[in-house]
Amino acid sequence: MAPEPPLLSMSGITKSFPGVRALDGVALDVQAGEVHCLLGQNGAGKSTLIKVLAGAHQPDTGTIRWRGEEVTLRSPIAAMRLGIATIYQELDLVEHLSVAENVHLGHEPTTAGFVVRGRTARTSTAALLKRLGHPEIDPARLVGQLSAAQQQIVSMARALSHDVRLIVMDEPSAALDPDEVDNLFRIVGDLTAAGVAVVYISHRLEEIRRIGDRVTVLKDGRAVANGLPAKSTPTREVVALMTGRNVEYVFPDRPVSPPSGEPVLKVQGLARQGEFEPFDLEVRPGEIVGLAGLVGSGRSEILETVYGARKPTTGQVLVEGRALKSGSVRAAVRAGLGLAPEERKAQGLLMLESVTRNVSVSSMSRFARAGWIDRGAELGAARAATRELSLRPDNPSVPVRTLSGGNQQKAVLARWLLRGCKVLLLDEPTRGVDVGARAELYAVIRRLADEGLAVLLVSSEVPEVLGLADRVLVLREGRVVHTAPARELDEHRVLDLVMEGSPAS
Amino acid sequence: MTQPVSPPLDSSTDKVPEARPPAWRGLLFRADVRTLSLLGVLAVLILIGGVTKPDEFLDTRNLQLVLTQASVIGVVTVGMTFVIVSGGIDLSVGAIVALASVWATTVATQEYGFAGILFTAVIVGVGCGLVNGVLIAYGAMVPFIATLAMLASARGLALQITDGKTQIVTVPSVLDLGERDAYVLGIPPLVMVFAVVTVIGWLVLNRTTFGRRTVAVGGNPEAARLAGIDVRRQRLYLYLLSGLCCGIAAFLLIVLAGSGQNTNGNLYELDAIAAAIIGGTLLTGGRGTIVGSVLGVLIFTTITNIFALNNLQSDVQQIAKGAIIVAAVLVQRRTASTT
Numbered sequence: 001m002a003p004e005p006p007l008l009s010m011s012g013i014t015k016s017f018p019g020v021r022a023l024d025g026v027a028l029d030v031q032a033g034e035v036h037c038l039l040g041q042n043g044a045g046k047s048t049l050i051k052v053l054a055g056a057h058q059p060d061t062g063t064i065r066w067r068g069e070e071v072t073l074r075s076p077i078a079a080m081r082l083g084i085a086t087i088y089q090e091l092d093l094v095e096h097l098s099v100a101e102n103v104h105l106g107h108e109p110t111t112a113g114f115v116v117r118g119r120t121a122r123t124s125t126a127a128l129l130k131r132l133g134h135p136e137i138d139p140a141r142l143v144g145q146l147s148a149a150q151q152q153i154v155s156m157a158r159a160l161s162h163d164v165r166l167i168v169m170d171e172p173s174a175a176l177d178p179d180e181v182d183n184l185f186r187i188v189g190d191l192t193a194a195g196v197a198v199v200y201i202s203h204r205l206e207e208i209r210r211i212g213d214r215v216t217v218l219k220d221g222r223a224v225a226n227g228l229p230a231k232s233t234p235t236r237e238v239v240a241l242m243t244g245r246n247v248e249y250v251f252p253d254r255p256v257s258p259p260s261g262e263p264v265l266k267v268q269g270l271a272r273q274g275e276f277e278p279f280d281l282e283v284r285p286g287e288i289v290g291l292a293g294l295v296g297s298g299r300s301e302i303l304e305t306v307y308g309a310r311k312p313t314t315g316q317v318l319v320e321g322r323a324l325k326s327g328s329v330r331a332a333v334r335a336g337l338g339l340a341p342e343e344r345k346a347q348g349l350l351m352l353e354s355v356t357r358n359v360s361v362s363s364m365s366r367f368a369r370a371g372w373i374d375r376g377a378e379l380g381a382a383r384a385a386t387r388e389l390s391l392r393p394d395n396p397s398v399p400v401r402t403l404s405g406g407n408q409q410k411a412v413l414a415r416w417l418l419r420g421c422k423v424l425l426l427d428e429p430t431r432g433v434d435v436g437a438r439a440e441l442y443a444v445i446r447r448l449a450d451e452g453l454a455v456l457l458v459s460s461e462v463p464e465v466l467g468l469a470d471r472v473l474v475l476r477e478g479r480v481v482h483t484a485p486a487r488e489l490d491e492h493r494v495l496d497l498v499m500e501g502s503p504a505s
Numbered sequence: 506m507t508q509p510v511s512p513p514l515d516s517s518t519d520k521v522p523e524a525r526p527p528a529w530r531g532l533l534f535r536a537d538v539r540t541l542s543l544l545g546v547l548a549v550l551i552l553i554g555g556v557t558k559p560d561e562f563l564d565t566r567n568l569q570l571v572l573t574q575a576s577v578i579g580v581v582t583v584g585m586t587f588v589i590v591s592g593g594i595d596l597s598v599g600a601i602v603a604l605a606s607v608w609a610t611t612v613a614t615q616e617y618g619f620a621g622i623l624f625t626a627v628i629v630g631v632g633c634g635l636v637n638g639v640l641i642a643y644g645a646m647v648p649f650i651a652t653l654a655m656l657a658s659a660r661g662l663a664l665q666i667t668d669g670k671t672q673i674v675t676v677p678s679v680l681d682l683g684e685r686d687a688y689v690l691g692i693p694p695l696v697m698v699f700a701v702v703t704v705i706g707w708l709v710l711n712r713t714t715f716g717r718r719t720v721a722v723g724g725n726p727e728a729a730r731l732a733g734i735d736v737r738r739q740r741l742y743l744y745l746l747s748g749l750c751c752g753i754a755a756f757l758l759i760v761l762a763g764s765g766q767n768t769n770g771n772l773y774e775l776d777a778i779a780a781a782i783i784g785g786t787l788l789t790g791g792r793g794t795i796v797g798s799v800l801g802v803l804i805f806t807t808i809t810n811i812f813a814l815n816n817l818q819s820d821v822q823q824i825a826k827g828a829i830i831v832a833a834v835l836v837q838r839r840t841a842s843t844t
Contacts, residue, residue, distance in 0.1 A: 309731060333733030347731055350724045352791050361721055362732045364714045371713045415732065 005068035007032040007197050008053075008084075008166060013062035015048055022048040023059070024221040030166065030197045035188060037208045037230055038201045040218035041242055041461070046201055049218065050168050053199070054086040055079035077106075085159030086168040093151055093158075095144030100125040102143050103158045128157040131190075133183050149180045156187065167191065168199040173207060174296050185211050203294050205235060205499050217241040235496070243462075243491045250439040251467035252446035258470065259286035262321075264454045265337075265423045267306060270315030275301040276478035278315055283423065283454040288445070290469030290486065291458045294498050298478040299458040300342050303427050306456070307339045308332040319423065333362060338416030340409065342427040342458075348412045355396040355403070356382040358411050363419045385414040389444050406430075406437035413444065423454045430464060442468055462494045474498060539785045542836065543800040546829075550804060554811045561814050569693055575806040576699035577602075577757045578776050579799060583706040584750025585777040586798040588743050590710070592723040592790025593648040595747045597637060597655035598777055602770030604659040605629040605755035610672040610765030619678040622759060627752035633659055634748015638741035652744075656774070663767035672765040683760045695757050702753065707795040719743060723790025779826065780805055783833035804829070 008030040015023040023045045030036045040046050051057040053064075055073035064071055066082055073079045079086075093102050100121040101108075109120040125139040134153045137146065143154060152172060159167050169188075173181045188198055188211055202208060208215060212230030216223055217238065224241050263282035271278040276298035283289045293299045304310045306317050311327030318324070325331040341347035350358055359382040360367065367378040382396040391403075391410040400411055409429055416424055429445065430438045445468060449455050459465045465472055466486050474482040474489075474497045482497050554562035561567055581598050588595045608614065609626040617624075633655060640651040674680055681687055682694050689697070710716040718739045721729040730736045751770075758769055782788060783804065784797025805826060812822045 307731070329730055330733055330735055339731055341728075341731055346725070347727045350721055350728055350791070352724050353720070357717065357720075361717070361729070361734070364717055368714045371715055373712055373714060373717065375712070 005065070006030060007067060009065040010049075010053070011063055011065075013049065013052060013064075014060045015052060015057060016060055022221055023052070025062070026218065026221070026223045027226060028053075028199075028216055028223065029227060030199060032165070032197050033192050033195045034213040035192055035198045035200050035211050035230075036227075037212040037215045038199060038218065039208070039215055039238065039242060044218040044242070045221040046218055047170070048221075050086060050170060050199070050201070053079070053084060053168060055084075080162055083163055083165035084168070085162055085164045085166070087152070087155045087159055087170065087172060089170040089174065093143045093154060096142060098140050098142055099129075099137060099146070099154050099157075100139035102154055103128065103139075103161050105158070107161070124161070125157060128160055129153065131160070132156055132187055149176050152176065152184075164196060166197045166199065168201075170201045171203070172200070173202060173204065181207070203499055205238065219243075236492070239492050239495050239499075243495060250442070252443045254446075254470060255286065255450060259284045261285050264320055265306075265456065266318040266321075268316050268318065270302070270305060270312050270317065272301060272305055272310060273313045275310075276305075276475075277480075279473070279480045281456075281473065283456055285422070285452045285454050286449050287471065288449050288455040288457055288469045290465035290472045291456070291475055292462055292465040292472055292494050292498065293475030294460065296477070297475040297498065299460075299475055300427055302475075303339070303425050303456065303458050304341075306332075307337055307425055309339070333419070333421075336420075336422035337425060338362070338419060338421035338423070339425045340412045340416070340427060340429055342431065344405075344408055344412065344432065349400050349408060351399075351401045353400060355386060355391070355398055355400050355411050358400045359385055359396065359414045359418055362415050381418055382414070385418040386410065388417060389414050390440070404434070404437065405432040406434060406441055409433060409441060410444065413448070417448070421453070423456065424448065426455060426457045428459055429457065430459070430461070438464075462491050462498075466491060466494065539837070540794075540796060540800070543784065543797060543804065547800060547804055547807065550807045550811065554807065554814070557811065558814045562811065565691065567810070567814075569688075569691070569696075571803075571806055571810045572696045572699075573693050573761060574809075575802050576693075576695045577754050577761065578773055578780070578806070579699045579802045580702045580750050580754040580757065581770075581773050582777040582780045582798045582802050583702050583795060584747035585774075586706070586781045586784070586786055586793050586795055587710065587719055588648075588747050589778070589781050589786050589788060590723045590790060590793035591719045591740065591743050592726065593641065593740065593743065594652065594778070594788075595637065595744065596649065596652040596774045597633065597659060598747065598751050599770035599773035600656040600659035600663070601630055601633045601748060601751035602755045602758060602773055603663040603767055604633065604666075605752050606758050606765040606769045607663045607666045607672060607767055608765075609755065610674055610759060611666065612672075615674065615676055618676050622674070622676060622679055623756050626756040626759065627749065630748045630750070630752020630755060631745055632748070633751070634745040635741075637748065638744030641744060642737040642740035660767070663769075667765070667767045669767065674759060674763050674765070679760055680763055683763065695760060698753065698757060702750070703795060703799050710793075710795055715739075715742070720791060723787075723792075725791070776802075776805060779830050783830055785837060 006029045008028070011027040013023050013026045014021070026045065026049055028049065038046050038049070048057060052059050053073070055076045055078050064073060071082065094105065097105070100118070103125045104121045109117045109124070111117055122139040126135070129135055129137050129139065132153050134150065137150055137153060143151060146154065172184055176184060188200070191198060200212065208230050214227045215225070215230045215233065215238065216227060217225040219242055261284050263284050265283040267279070267281040269278040269280065281289065291299045291302060301310065305312050308324065308327055308329045308331060316323045316326060319335040319337065322335065324335055345351060350361065356379055360378050364373065367374050367381065379396065386396050387394065389410040391407050391414060400408060403411065426445065430441055433441060445455060457465065457469055466489060469486045472484060472486050472489055472494070473480050474494055476498050581602065585595055585598060605626045608629045609622045614621050614625050637652055637655050640646045641648050687694050710719065718729070718734050721732070721734055722736050722739050726736055759765055780801030781793065781798045784794060784799070784801035786793030786798060808825055809822055812825070
């Protein structure tokens with residue numbers, strides 16, 4: 001007897017975006033009734049793959065077979081009609097509509113084709129919520145009034161309101177408390193018992209061990225392992241698959257003698273409710289300290305709180321021994337802090353303006369007398385700062401939006417170089433920067449440190465933190481779980497720490 | 506390529522596409538195109554005026570009248586341009602002009618003469634701007650709502666002060682400013698005030714830290730905040746500035762009309778916003794020019810004048826204004842999307 005074809009079979013899926021090949025010939029087989037886990041680091045291509053599966057992205061090449069037949073998922077609706085539902089990490093609910101309205105959004109039960117039958121919608125929603133173990137959620141309530149966990153249940157109810165055969169869950173446990181996670185697993189168990197397949201994405205290996213059947217590992221847009229047994233594959237092997245790297249980054253040498261001298265930045269007991277727990281930190285002039293952690297580990301929140309862009313619940317930040325006014329960016333900037341934010345375009349740059357104006361924006365008063373800007377002096381200073389960082393093109397009058405990602409990042413760095421800051425906070429400094437341009441950016445950062453700057457670096461790319469930083473703090477879910485010199489850590493160990501919270505044995 | 510000052514880092518990896526310098530030239534060109542096209546529209550209008558009513562339109566007195574009428578709304582538009590460039594909006598300008606003009610022309614105020622009237626008009630304008638600014642910057646109110654509330658209250662207060670009556674100005678030195686004897690080289694003093702406000706506005710927006718901060722706050726408030734700019738204080742100052750401009754405009758209106766009325770400045774907010782928009786100021790903030798706004802004002806005032814000289818009803822004028830706004834925005838979107 002011929003084996004039954006898999007429920008879903010994707011092969012040779014390729015998807016490119018300008019400058020990036022997000023997926024490079026990925027294959028994925030999912031059987032009915034199984035929990036198939038998708039693993040990979042940030043940027044490995046998981047999100048792109050599930051968007052292809054949800055019909056939100058069209059693959060450049062490759063075939064998708066659904067129950068043995070080749071299909072084209074032209075739109076999210078086409079995928080939904082086949083019975084593929086996706087629950088995204090960022091919940092896509094309409095806050096100002098009720099639970100029942102959200103669940104039936106786009107396929108409302110109607111009379112005469114347009115009059116919405118509210119009662120029917122509420123009754124069927126109540127039944128779905130009961131099946132999901134949450135009968136206490138009132139279908140008439142507004143979604144905006146629900147907790148994150150309850151909203152997730154509503155998302156799931158929406159998926160189940162269709163005749164669904166495959167559910168994709170993107171990090172469903174990220175927003176949940178432990179007992180809610182148990183409920184989630186019970187739901188997953190019920191679904192698979194009914195023959196529904198689940199594609200489950202998570203960073204947490206222990207979850208994958210508990211509910212997963214098989215694992216597919218993605219790395220740099222390729223599937224490096226397909227359908228490994230979820231329960232018996234050793235952690236070491238999984239981590240090795242996730243980290244084995246084709247592109248070797250070139251990191252600059254560390255200084256021969258470790259930085260000494262008084263710490264310029266001191267963080268004491270800093271915490272923010274619900275984001276990260278109290279921690280201490282010191283950075284000396286010439287030192288690069290790295291924060292390693294996954295999305296949601298609190299790394300960006302920590303950086304923004306140190307900078308005063310978020311107000312801490314407790315604790316304080318000291319620069320050269322003096323405590324900063326908490327929650328004030330201006331106090332931080334005056335004291336000598338500078339931030340290169342994670343979202344360079346949204347948080348860092350004035351995209352309509354020239355490089356010069358982007359560089360001078362934090363030190364304008366230096367070129368001004370009574371508010372009057374000496375544009376010659378401004379241009380000269382901006383040119384000196386951008387040349388110092390070898391920003392190209394070597395013309396600070398060009399609009400900043402015409403620069404490449406790496407050069408835009410240099411424009412942000414030049415801003416703080418010009419200001420003469422003492423502590424540089426870097427949030428994902430190489431995001432959106434071509435692989436080739438990264439080495440140069442690393443060299444720039446190390447050179448700034450060698451010239452006496454203290455650098456606090458956040459990155460989701462573990463090799464980047466390990467290669468660039470002198471000392472590393474490992475974060476897991478808002479807690480500093482480990483601190484060590486970078487030379488004493490390797491990628492496997494850090495990944496073990498961020499995923500399981502304790503070193504692998 | 507010039508040689509970098511510092512030891513060059515490996516530069517082979519980060520290539521700059523060849524097309525970039527032309528893109529910058531394109532931007533420069535486009536900025537000129539915008540101003541030139543506005544000047545072109547104005548030239549066409551003057552041509553139409555000259556052809557349809559050669560004797561009346563090109564008469565010196567008529568041109569002086571057009572410029573004088575443009576002065577009041579023009580001063581308001583300069584302040585409005587700053588607010589819009591910062592990503593805000595001020596719907597209360599017309600009502601502030603009305604309130605300032607009636608407060609400055611009460612019998613009690615007029616006892617203090619020229620200085621009393623000027624001072625009151627300016628202080629009332631700045632005071633209203635202060636309320637707007639505090640509500641928006643520190644009360645976290647949406648500019649649309651806060652200034653809409655100011656529009657309603659200032660109009661109401663103006664009506665309460667005047668009880669609907671016209672307040673005649675009896676101070677000779679104020680009235681004299683509007684007389685022909687006060688013209689210098691044929692230029693009315695009101696027009697000179699407008700010119701001075703325009704030049705100062707241009708300098709402040711383009712050459713000062715205040716102008717830079719305004720553009721930064723409008724272009725990307727989050728980036729401005731993270732760069733260390735006090736975004737809230739900047740917003741407060743901007744509504745103060747708009748109020749100041751309204752106060753000055755109210756004084757000009759008092760001189761022009763010889764009276765203060767609670768119906769003054771009616772729909773100035775729409776005229777000022779429209780002039781700024783056709784002048785190339787982005788309603789979303791981050792970009793705008795004083796020159797464009799002033800040309801916008803001149804275009805609108807000239808249309809009104811030509812229509813009036815040709816005995817066309819004001820409804821036709823309104824339709825023409827609407828059409829010009831739509832055309833200007835469509836043209837700008839086209840030039841913006843070509844790069």
